[in-house]
Amino acid sequence: MTKAAVRLSADGLTVRFGAVEAIAELAVAAPAGRVLAVLGRNASGKSTLLRCLAGVLTPTAGTVALDGRPLKDWPRAGRASRLGYLAQQPQLAGGFTVAESVAFGGHAVGGVAASAVGEALATVGLEPLADRPFGDLSVGQRQRAAMARVLVQVGADGVMILDEPFAAQDPGEVDRLIRVVRARAAEGAAVIAAVHDATVAHAIADDVLLLDGGRVCFAGAAGDGLSPDRLGRLFGLDFVAGPSGPTPRFGLGIMPSDDSA
Amino acid sequence: MVVLLGLLGLQALLVPLIGCADEPGPERTTGLGIASLSPAMTTIVRDLGAGDRLVGRTPWCRGVDDLPVVGALDGVDAEVLVGLRPGVVVHQPPAAGTDPVLLALRERVGFTIVGGRLDGSDDVIAAIDALSAAGIGDDSLVARHRTAMERVRSAAAESRDDARSVLVLFALDPFAAAGRETYLDEVVRAAGGRNVTTRPGWIELSVEEVVGLHPEVVLLVSSDVSAVDTLGAIPWTVPPAVVALDGAEALEPSTRMPDLVERVESLLAGAGM
Amino acid sequence: MSGSSRTPRIPSARGRGGIVGLFLIAAIAAGCRLLLGRGIDADGGATTVVGLPEAVLLEIRVSTILAAATAGAALGLSGLAFQTLLRNPLASPWVLGVSSGAGFGLMLAMWLARLGGGAAMVGGMLLAGAGIPASAIGALLAISIVWMLSRRLGGFDPVGLVLCGVVTSATFGAGIMLLQHLVPSGVRGDLVGWMMGRIPELAPRWLLAVAGGSVGLVTIIGWRASSMLDAASLGDDEARSIGVPLEAMRRWLLVLGGGLAAIAVVLVGPIAFVGLLAPHAGRRLTGAGHRGVVLGTVLAGASMLLVADAVRQVVDLGGGRLPVGVLTALVGGPAFLGLLLQGRGRA
Known part of the structure; x- marks a missing residue:
């Protein structure tokens, strides 16, 4: 890969919920083979941005294009097989099993091979739970099951929109998911992931987008974006450089913070 | 899909049964019995001396507690009505018209339907005449009640x-x-x-x-x-x-x-x- | 991707077993109803008789069986559509006030038909076809109100939905009473029987054909759309992202569910609980996939009304047969409360 093609791009994205402006005038580009981490405080518009990019929320203004073609012009199946979305809180009603939930990834193309479902479940470490009801899973397990569904859905070089799949995982599973995402990117996938944890962002991202109040405060290479200084200003908290990226220093109360987590 | 076909098959089996039941049995006869779907009509029939011909009633009919119930608020009990083989069914049709089930049964079983709205002496006299025309009632009782009703009518008119x-x-x-x-x-x-x-x-x-x-x-x-x-x-x-x-x-x-x-x-x- | 080894599509073995079981129950109930009837004993009293009857009675019984099975299936499918539409296990035509809405539509058309002039023409048109157009408009109005409220409020929890349905139902009930107040007193009694719910013993054949055809058509649509319905069990955003046309699907659910509720109301009146319980029975016995659930719901709904109608042939407490609505409510009421408790326990 020399000059990676932009798979997913957005321009002028604005979303208003009534009088509240969730995001304003955002521009995003996700090239093949790269992982873009979106960071920001709670309610900074990360999820809203990701929902627009995944095509499940229609923006008030602005456009999203997949492979150069506006999302709304894509046929359903073609779009679904190229663009996958992992929601922050995956839900599944009814008594479907974990394996069935993963197989839904192939809905738009008329089904999916059982072997692919098994493979995807193994990749996220859920193979032993394949036949358990989805409703029995913990939040972290549900997110991994949804991750497996996305893997089945979009194929190796697809575009994956992941809304914070790391926060509810134990460190071993965080590591597994990071490796899954990096492996996909290495195969040519374009990934956009909302991330809370700077060390996770450090491990996963090629590029970062820092959001504050629905606006971009930084967009660029991860090395530049993930500086203790920038993160400190973004989160209102002191960060120090550590061996695995910038690390917050909790409990010191350096800066007044109202709603930061 | 197989089950659906099975269902359709069941329907296919049952629908011809409806078809073949179209013509009533040739030996079918309707009796002299009167089935009543109206408490007021039951009273009139009894007053005309034909109480012993009543074979079916509503839950609210008086003086005929031994008879089977053929009709209540939720409509006619079709099987009981057919089983009674009445020659006449008396009723007070609602303003919307005679119950279509009753009409469908008449078509198949062949009884006479007698009755109308009962809002005053005119209606009662009409009911007496209709019952009498259907061969119900003792002539002298019919005449007596008719006269009495006419007296009510003329008294009310003054x-x-x-x-x-x-x-x-x-x-x-x-x-x-x-x-x-x-x-x-x-x-x-x-x-x-x-x-x-x-x-x-x-x-x-x-x-x-x-x-x-x-x-x-x-x-x-x-x-x-x-x-x-x-x-x-x-x-x-x-x-x-x-x-x-x-x-x-x-x-x-x-x-x-x-x-x-x-x-x-x-x-x-x-x-x- | 190969077409050879796709993931096992539902119904599973358990689902097939459930469907066969439900089919047997429905068939046995229909068989019992075919053999159970009312006759006259030696003393001239009404009694329960067992056996195949003469042709006229056979026609009555077959017609009743078809009406009960069709109405039960229509109520069940309508309930399933509403439960899927609102993502709520307590949704059903009766709970949501859709049955009341259909009744209101019927009453309104009857009232219009009495007014004379242009209103009478409109009323007459709405009452064409046993009042299916009138009741369909009322039913669609009711479900649209509930649906819009649900959208505005960001969805209902089960109990909130029941409250909304109670209010919708009471409002349409008040409308029915208002119209009854406006029509001549003699007409008021006409609807009492209808309000109690009854299974017509000699429904017009075209009505049975229309109702049966509609149920069959919706069953086939549900069967063919089952994988979409399955995928729509995901959260809204996730379902959209995998290519489920949620908005279109919901429009169809609303229209088909409302239409079937209207047909059921025209056929048997506002019978409670069958529309609520049939989908649950279908799910319990056939598993999660909608391919099984759709068929299971059809069979469960048909079975419920067939069993209720068979039971009422043998229960006569002196005032004639029990109204079928009384039986379904006596069984359905406690079952509904059970579902409510179960939902609370899970939450």
Whole structure:
């Protein structure tokens, strides 16, 4: 890969919920083979941005294009097989099993091979739970099951929109998911992931987008974006450089913070 | 899919059964029995001397408790009706028209349907004539009841301006009164009274309206004794005389209307100051 | 991707077993109803008789069986559509006030038809076809109100939905009473029987054909759309992202559910609980996939009304047969409360 093609791009994205402006005038580009981490405080518009990019929320203004073609012009199946979305809180009603939930990834193309479902479940470490009801899973397990569904859905070089799949995982599973995402990117996938944890962002991202109040405060290479200084200003908290990226220093109360987590 | 086909198959099996049942059996005969779907019609049939021909009733028919129920609020019990093989079905059709199930059954079983709305003496006389035309009733009883009904009709037609004003209440919570063009209105007029209400039909009244009508007599069509207390609690300007007309026949527009007239006449006379 | 080894599509073995079981129950109930009837004993009283009857009675029974099975299936499918539409296990035509809405539509058309002039023409048109147009309009109005409220409020929890349905139902009930107040008193009694719910013993054949055809058509649509319905069990955003046309699907659910509720109301009146319980029975017995659930719901709904109608042939407490609505409510009421408790326990 020399000059990676932009798979997913957005321009002028604005979303208003009534009088509240969730995001304003955002521009995003996700090239093949790269992982873009979106960071920001709670309610900074990360999820809203990701929902627009995944095509499940229609923006008030602005456009999203997949492979150069506006999302709304894509046929359903073609779009679904190229663009996958992992929601922050995956839900599944009814008594479907974990394996069935993963197989839904192939809905738009008329089904999916059982072997692919098994493979995807193994990749996220859920193979032993394949036949358990989805409703029995913990939040972290549900997110991994949804991750497996996305893997089945979009194929190796697809575009994956992941809304914070790391926060509810134990460190071993965080590591597994990071490796899954990096492996996909290495195969040519374009990934956009909302991330809370700077060390996770450090491990996963090629590029970062820092959001504050629905606006971009930084967009660029991860090395530049993930500086203790920038993160400190973004989160209102002191960060120090550590061996695995910038690390917050909790409990010191350096800066007044109202709603930061 | 297989099950769906099975279902359709079942339907396919059953539908021809409907088809082949189209022609009624040739040996089928309908009897002389009368199935009644109306308490008032039951009373008329019995008064005409044909009570022993009744074979089916409603849960509210009087004096025929041993008979099977052929119709209730949720409609006709088709199988019981067919099983009774009635020659005649008597009913009071609702304003919307005769129950289509009854018409469909008539088409298949071949009984005669007799009946109409019963809102006054005219309707009762018409019912007597229709029953008599269908061969129901003893001729002398038919003639007697017809004459009695005609007397009620002509007595009601003689309006007297000096007649005492009567409020006919058949329910107190809320107050419900018999208005003009009801059989109870006719009974009151025939008995020498004057209905204080002016609207037609069965009327709901407020306490103020009841007071404001200034009736001289309140005729209670009820056997509920506590009703009298309720009426006593009303702040009348001039308290009316309260008389009660009890008995279920008072609630039926039937050949009992002449009896009702007589009873109301004596009640009104007894209520004289 | 190969077409050879796709993930096992539902119904699973358990689902097939459930469907066969439900089919047997429905068939046995229909068989019992075919053999159970009412006859006259030696004393001239009504009694329960067992056995195949003469042709006229056979026609009555077959017609009743078809009406009961069709209405039960229509109520069940309508309930399933509403439960899927609102993502709520307590949704059903009766709970949501859709049955009341259909009844209101019927009453309104009857009232219009009495007015004379242009209103009478409109009323007459709405009452064409046993009043299916009138009741369909009322049913669609009711479900649209509930649906819009649900959208505005960001969805209902089960109990909130029941409250909304109670209010919708009471409002349409008040409308029915208002119209009854406006029509001549003689007409008021006409609707009492209808309000109690009854299974017509000799429904017009075209009505049975229309109702049966509609149920069959919706069953086939549900069967063919089952994988979409399955995928729509995901959260809204996730379902959209995998290519489920949620908005279009919901429009169809609303229209088909409302239409079937209207047909059921025209056929048997506002019978409670069958529309609520049939989808649950279908799910319990056939598993999660909608391919099984759709069929299971059809069979469960048909079975419920068939069993209720068979039971009422043998229960006569002196006032004739029990109204079928009384039976379904006596069984359905406690079952509904059970579902409510179960939902609370899970939450």
